[in-house]
Amino acid sequence: DTEVTQTPxxxxxxxxxxxxxxxxxxxxxxxxxxxxxxxxxxxxxxxVYSYEKLSINESVPSRFSPxxxxxxxxxxxxxxxxxxxxALYLCASxxxxxxxxxxxxxxxxxxxxx
Amino acid sequence: xxxxxxxxxxxxVPEGATVAFNCTYSNSASQSFFxxxxxxxxxxxxxxxxxxxxxxxxxxxxxxxRASQYIxxxxxxxxxSDSATYLCVVNIPGGKLIFGQxxxxxxxx
Numbered sequence: 001d002t003e004v005t006q007t008p009x010x011x012x013x014x015x016x017x018x019x020x021x022x023x024x025x026x027x028x029x030x031x032x033x034x035x036x037x038x039x040x041x042x043x044x045x046x047x048v049y050s051y052e053k054l055s056i057n058e059s060v061p062s063r064f065s066p067x068x069x070x071x072x073x074x075x076x077x078x079x080x081x082x083x084x085x086x087a088l089y090l091c092a093s094x095x096x097x098x099x100x101x102x103x104x105x106x107x108x109x110x111x112x113x114x
Numbered sequence: 115x116x117x118x119x120x121x122x123x124x125x126x127v128p129e130g131a132t133v134a135f136n137c138t139y140s141n142s143a144s145q146s147f148f149x150x151x152x153x154x155x156x157x158x159x160x161x162x163x164x165x166x167x168x169x170x171x172x173x174x175x176x177x178x179x180r181a182s183q184y185i186x187x188x189x190x191x192x193x194x195s196d197s198a199t200y201l202c203v204v205n206i207p208g209g210k211l212i213f214g215q216x217x218x219x220x221x222x223x
Binding site: 043055108 | 146159163201208209210215216
């Protein structure tokens with residue numbers, strides 16, 4: 001079963017709100033990822049967790065705060081976002097952080113910042 | 115030069131046609147290569163990994179030429195359901211995947 005789940009599917013938030021995106025996988029994968037995708041563009045990497053530790057932060061603004069409570073869960077905490085942060089946020093997981101392993105994506109959270 | 119470059123789309127083909135997508139990558143240290151497909155407003159789904167010897171999965175054939183840093187995907191007997199954006203994906207040292215811009219395929223009846 002190559003399933004990654006994400007909640008919520010859709011989220012509308014104001015610029016002063018605080019919200020969280022959640023991601024879960026039960027494949028025993030040890031690497032998890034957050035991507036941001038704008039329309040007609042490929043996914044852009046934001047963060048990588050490997051064995052529950054943050055290993056890559058692609059210079060993402062501090063208004064995005066990732067958290068990995070355990071090996072199956074990944075959260076993305078959002079605070080004081082801007083309208084240009086509206087996008088599809090994708091979570092992915094892979095067996096390990098090494099790039100030779102395929103990444104499996106969740107269905108994404110479509111975020112609108114008003 | 116972009117790290118991963120793909121043919122610009124869109125490709126509009128009739129059902130039953132054979133269509134080929136090309137992709138080049140710039141980092142010669144890359145070791146792993148993938149094709150993903152992405153339907154409109156959905157997540158990317160792994161279509162196939164690309165191996166040095168080339169590999170086939172039903173109507174889909176992927177080839178890798180390390181010397182030319184070139185990857186291809188061939189789709190035979192196109193179906194309406196093949197309409198999607200196809201993403202060429204390459205790993206770079208450090209464990210990151212780099213996505214090409216994607217090639218849009220539209221298969222018409």
